[in-house]
Amino acid sequence: MGKTKKLIELDDRAIAILEKQAKLQKRSLKNYIEYTLEDEALRFSEPSEAYKKMMDDMIKRDENGTLETTSWESIKAKYGR
Template identity: 75%
Template sequence: MGKTKKLIELDDKAIAILEKQAKLQKRSLKNYIEYMLEDKALCMSEPSEEYKAMMDDMIERHEKGELKFTPLSEVLKKYGRKL
């Protein structure tokens, strides 16, 4: 997959916030911005064919009554947790 360079302009406040986050992750500002943009783009992309097939299978199994669900209250009780 190729790469394309783009010039972007951000206000100083946004840059300061991004610089702090980059330092927390031990990244350069450029690397952090690239990482965040690519991550956001992936979130907006269409699900993979494998994921779609898995979800279609789950829907079909649900419609056939083949799935077993455990109430959240039982899971929390099992692990000694509360909401």
């Protein structure tokens, strides 16, 4: 997996905000920006094969009537929320 350099321009206010967030995570500004962009890009990527297989299995069990579920109301009642 290669890497590509890109020049980006951000306003001073955005930089100040990002610097504060980077410090909170004990990261450099550059590392924080790279991490944040890569993390966001992964949100747009296709799900993994393992996830697809798990979801296909759940759909199949739902169609067969063998999928066991718990209602949100039941979970709230169990944990006192």
